[in-house]
Amino acid sequence: xxxxxxxxxxxxxxxxxxxxxxxxxxxxxxxxxxxxxxxxxxxxxxxxxxxxxxxxxxxxxxxxxxxxxxxxxxxxxxxxxxxxxxxxxxxxxxxxxxxxxxxxxxxxxxxxxxxxxxxxxxxxxxxxxxxxxxxxxxxxxxxxxxxxxxxxxxxxxxxxxxxxxxxxxxxxxxxxxxxxxxxxxxxxxxxxxxxxxxxxxxxxxxxxxxxxxxxxxxxxxxxxxxxxxxxxxxxxxxxxxxxxxxxxxxxxxxxxxxxxxxxxxxxxxxxx
Numbered sequence: 001x002x003x004x005x006x007x008x009x010x011x012x013x014x015x016x017x018x019x020x021x022x023x024x025x026x027x028x029x030x031x032x033x034x035x036x037x038x039x040x041x042x043x044x045x046x047x048x049x050x051x052x053x054x055x056x057x058x059x060x061x062x063x064x065x066x067x068x069x070x071x072x073x074x075x076x077x078x079x080x081x082x083x084x085x086x087x088x089x090x091x092x093x094x095x096x097x098x099x100x101x102x103x104x105x106x107x108x109x110x111x112x113x114x115x116x117x118x119x120x121x122x123x124x125x126x127x128x129x130x131x132x133x134x135x136x137x138x139x140x141x142x143x144x145x146x147x148x149x150x151x152x153x154x155x156x157x158x159x160x161x162x163x164x165x166x167x168x169x170x171x172x173x174x175x176x177x178x179x180x181x182x183x184x185x186x187x188x189x190x191x192x193x194x195x196x197x198x199x200x201x202x203x204x205x206x207x208x209x210x211x212x213x214x215x216x217x218x219x220x221x222x223x224x225x226x227x228x229x230x231x232x233x234x235x236x237x238x239x240x241x242x243x244x245x246x247x248x249x250x251x252x253x254x255x256x257x258x259x260x261x262x263x264x265x266x267x268x269x270x271x272x
Contacts, residue, residue, distance in 0.1 A: 004264040005037030007272055008073045008100045011065065013043035013058065015080030015235070016149055019140060020044045025079075027236030032257035038264055041065055041074075043082065048136045048144040051081070051152055051161075055088040059095055066098060073100040075267050077260070079235045080206075081149065083107025083175075083214075084158075087165050096168030100272045102215075103174045103263055105234055106207050109162070109214035111155030113200040114192070118150070125150055172272065173215025176263070178204040179247070181228035189230045204231045218266075219246040221259065229256070 004010075010033060014025040020042040024030065030040045044061055045054040062074065076099060078086045083104035090096040108115075119125060129147030136144035151157055167173055179202050183190045189205030196203040200211075209220050222228040224243030233242055236256050244253040253259045 001035065002037035004033050004261055004268065006039075006075055006264060006268045008075050009039040009041055009065070009069055009071050010264060011041050011043060011062070011074040011076045013045070013076055013078035013082035013086055014047075015078075015082045017047055018237075019047045021140075025235065025237070027239045028257050029236050029260050032261060033264055036261055036265075039069070043078075045082075045085065046136075046141040046144065047139060048132060048141055048146045048149055050145050050148045051085050051088050053143055053145075054082075054085040055093055058085060058089045059093050062089070062095060062098060073098050075099075075101045075103070075264075075272055077103045077105065077263070078107060079105045080107055080231070081153070083109070084152070084161065087161075087167075090168050090171055091165045096170050099168070099171050101172035101174065101267055103176070103218070103267075104212070104214060105176050106178055106204055106212050106231060107175065107214070108153055108158065108207055108211050109175065110211045111158035112153045112207060112211055113155060114196045114206065115150060115153040116155055117195075117199060119154055167215065172270070174218050174263075175212055175214045175216070176218045176234075177207075177209035177212045177220040178229040178231070178234045179209070179220060179222040180205055180230050181222060181226065185223065185227040186230035186232060189232065193230075204229060204234060206231045217248075218263065219248040219251075221246055224252050224254075 018025045045057040132146040133144040193205045224245040241255050244259045
């Protein structure tokens with residue numbers, strides 16, 4: 001039961017739209033990792049702050065965490081926009097010496113073609129941003145900027161980001177992609193899935209595999225049964241047991257938590 005007892009603690013960094021409290025963003029995953037020996041902590045950054053603000057909040061969190069645990073580094077697992085915030089933390093905020101690895105789960109490293117299309121309707125997106133910011137403040141965000149977050153998901157922004165936020169050679173970068181099998185794999189994600197499918201191919205409801213690949217590609221995952229893995233499923237937001245298959249290797253996991261156990265056990269095997 002110590003397959004996930006890594007040298008460095010695990011820091012889980014959530015994506016856009018949610019927080020780590022009062023309800024855990026990561027569903028059953030932290031408990032499963034701890035059961036197998038991992039030391040798990042959370043990023044606790046804001047839900048809809050822009051990349052720069054959340055990266056600075058992560059830097060403050062990381063400094064406190066290192067002081068409290070005595071650890072020299074952490075292994076980060078980040079979902080969606082959280083991966084971009086962690087990359088900014090590593091390179092621009094010069095915290096790479098304290099990050100052993102970054103494993104990203106459907107992070108739009110290369111931007112989203114779907115967001116490019118949506119941003120053609122700027123007045124509507126700005127209105128959505130204003131309304132969302134109001135509710136995010138009620139939820140605890142001090143400086144939400146949803147419209148800016150939308151801008152930071154575009155392919156143009158991410159080209160600029162990748163040019164100015166280079167990888168740190170001291171850090172192991174890994175990425176995972178996910179796919180829904182049908183529009184009805186996840187009814188909440190069905191409409192965006194159809195839109196992305198028409199525009200840019202198969203996706204997890206938001207992002208296609210080429211949009212999220214960065215560093216060492218650990219595979220493209222989908223459901224082991226008739227349904228696939230949506231952007232919600234891959235972080236276990238629904239707390240629903242779901243078999244997972246790695247399309248690239250053929251490996252099958254009984255549940256999404258087992259996939260995370262494998263990802264963390266690989267870090268242990270590499271001495272991280």
